[in-house]
Amino acid sequence: MIKPLRKAVLPVAGLGTRFLPATKAMAKEMLPIVDRPLIQYSVDEARAAGIELFCMVTGRGKTELVEYFDVAYELETTLRERGKREALQALRDSSTAPGTMVTVRQQVPLGLGHAIWCARAFIGEDPFAIMLPDDLVLSEVPCLKQLADAYYETGGNVVAVVEVPRAQTNRYGVLAIGADDGRLVEVKGLVEKPEPAKAPSTLSIIGRYVLMPSVLRHLANLERGAGGEVQLTDAMARMIGEGPFHGLRFEGHRFDCGDKAGFLEAQIAFALKRPDLGPMVRAFLPRYVAS
Ligand code: UTP
Secondary structure, eight states: OOOOOOEEEEEOOOOOGGGTTGGGSSOGGGOEETTEEHHHHHHHHHHHTTOOEEEEEEOTTOHHHHHHTSOOHHHHHHHHHTTOHHHHHHHHTTOOOTTSEEEEEOSSOOOHHHHHHHTHHHHTTSOEEEEOTTEEEEOSSOHHHHHHHHHHHHOSEEEEEEEOOGGGGGGSEEEEEEEEOSSEEEEEEEEESOOGGGOSOSEEEEEEEEEOTTHHHHHHTOOOOGGGSOOHHHHHHTTBTTBOEEEEEOSSEEEETTSHHHHHHHHHHHHHHOTTTHHHHHHHHHHHHOO
8 A cells, every 4th residue: 555645854953064154144045036935935835745744954044944944923023914815825835834844953954864764753654745845846736746746656765867978977876777668767777976987877866765664773873974974765675576666757947056066057947937036037138148
């Protein structure tokens, strides 16, 4: 029986060194794309995929991420008194229902695998999604919804994958591929950040996963891997053969907002999609690109 997917883990305890000094006193996941912080996009995408329960894995200096999901009742009262309806609506979208978001601390940033392991009490015996808020996907059907649909088809683990240039495989978890129908790929092996010459393919994992809870057992027994961190990819590699394990070539465009150029590209792409901003952005962009 395929268990329903209701839980998501949002690891947000990383140091965000690529965005220093901005991230010296604020969480990377609070950086806005247009007018919404990265974390809001993740929560909205998760809700659209049927997720009801959230666990943020936070760390030092990430308190505002927790406060962000509070109801700002004083502010709401003021806005209501002043008749600011649109602003009120924007606020409403940014809180979660009572009791649906918990946080755990990752006291030391020992890697993504360690962050997920810190959420073990929340995960329990259930399948769960992982969303890395700095990966944004612009698509017709929200990326996690595509993953959830694939999970209900196949059961087992499903990870979102994209083709990357071979020169960039050393930034990703990379798949060794079995059967491939062009959409779903059977995962035969996984390597974290392989050198281009040694990469088994160029199909790489981005920050959306649906995993079985047995990954926790493997995470508990892992040594530190690439970069001295506990690697989620290494734990997932040990799950191959336990049950179905697929990569999904999702529909949509992914932006790596943990990277400065990716972040800027996302600003433009998301602004162009907005009816209130798109025409303005389209009008001023040529001024900056004309040679
Ligand atoms: P990144 O590899 O982007 O690392 O983490 P980072 O620390 O956030 O940023 P840079 O590379 O220093 O600029 C991918 C995701 O895993 C989380 C991050 O918060 C991010 O969502 N993470 C990473 C943790 O929660 N804990 C860790 O120990 C490492």
